[in-house]
Amino acid sequence: MLVAYTPAFLAGVASFALVPLEGLRFTLLRSALTIHFLKRLFEVLFVHKYSGVMEVETAITISMSYFLSTASMIYAQHLTSGLPEPPIDLKHFGILLFVLGISGNFYHHYLLSELRTEGGDNKYKIPHGGLFDLVICPHYLFEILGFVGVSCISQNLYAFSYTFGTMFYLIGRSYATRRWYQSKFDNFSENTKAVIPYIF
Template identity: 30%
Template sequence: MDAILKFIFSSEAEELYILDCLAYCMIIMALLTFVTLLFENVPYGRYATTRYGFLINVKFAWFVQELPAFFVPVFLVFFTSASRTSHLPNQLLLCMYFCHYVQRSLIYPFLIRGGKSTPFASFALAFVFCIYNGYLQTRYLSHYAEYPSGWVTHPAFILGGLLWLFGWLINVHSDHILRNLRQPGETGYKIPRGGLFEFISGANFFGEIMEWAGFALAGNSVHSLAFAIFTMVVLASRAVAHHKWYLTKFEDYPKSRKALVPFVF
């Protein structure tokens, strides 16, 4: 793997420059995505349509599209000269990343019950993004990120780590609620209840946004910040779309619920 990286980049300085560029490009992509999503929902799940390509089984799509977010980092951490992995801040940040994607790529797809098929365009874009972001986050943290002595006791790292943990727990718990809305053999949609769903329609999205916001705060880099911004743009749009859909679909949908932020929005 080191040989491949040396073939692609003439020096470590050049690779670090490219990583910085990729981070800023992700922020630009987030802004363009924000504008696009003002006019179009992300074509997945209940919004899936063949207009965006042939449909793929949802379990297969989730499993394959998320795999690069796990395997690319594995290769970068264990099969390259990952010189910063002996440092505690880097180790903890990498653990945050891996904890999310082990669950998301190796566990979550096999827990899905039913679910609408995924259009090929959505599947392909997610697959490419997982390669892009997996390389960006993991290569920076494993080989380039330098933190001051005592960074793990800095208020920013502690607060970021707690935000990540609570966000991860909210995300996993909310997914559990959604999976268990239907009994075996049942079809159709139901109003989610319990947990943060009592306050917002997008509890699972809120949790994941919180995760990566905490990751960005603890990571203290443009690379982690870019990921947090992109995640917020995409998932906030999904939460708003879901909220509007629920209000239209169910006459008895709780009117006090907000879309994404409890009591606020």
């Protein structure tokens, strides 16, 4: 997973050296993307406990996807430099959503990591704590909120398009995860939704 996340993180870091300051919105966007992938690297090193190994080809594909998406989002924001600001400024709301998203995502990743013990019982269990009693994938819910925040910071079409793609992908994964838990655990609560509390 270090291979998957490092290039995107480096793209964010490099943008500070390669692209001059172009206003608060641009600085906030590249900061948010850099922090997002720094958090992912931190989790790989200190939080996650993996049950398997990812094939190199898969890791490279994911890595290129994250890298290109990050670099493209930063470049798209660069292209808006000098254009009039949007009539409704959402960047402060975006910061709030981003911080909420990244914090909630980290917290639920930590709860998932606590289900596995070093050298102990690594059987799958139904997660609990946080929002896990309401949705089986709260970490995806907060990931979506974080990217909605990034889109609100950016307020350009590319960022919103990327967020919609990410949203539909994570909703699909959440749905599949819920079905998997239903098939494996007889005591899985039907009231626990996939990703949106009380709704889906």
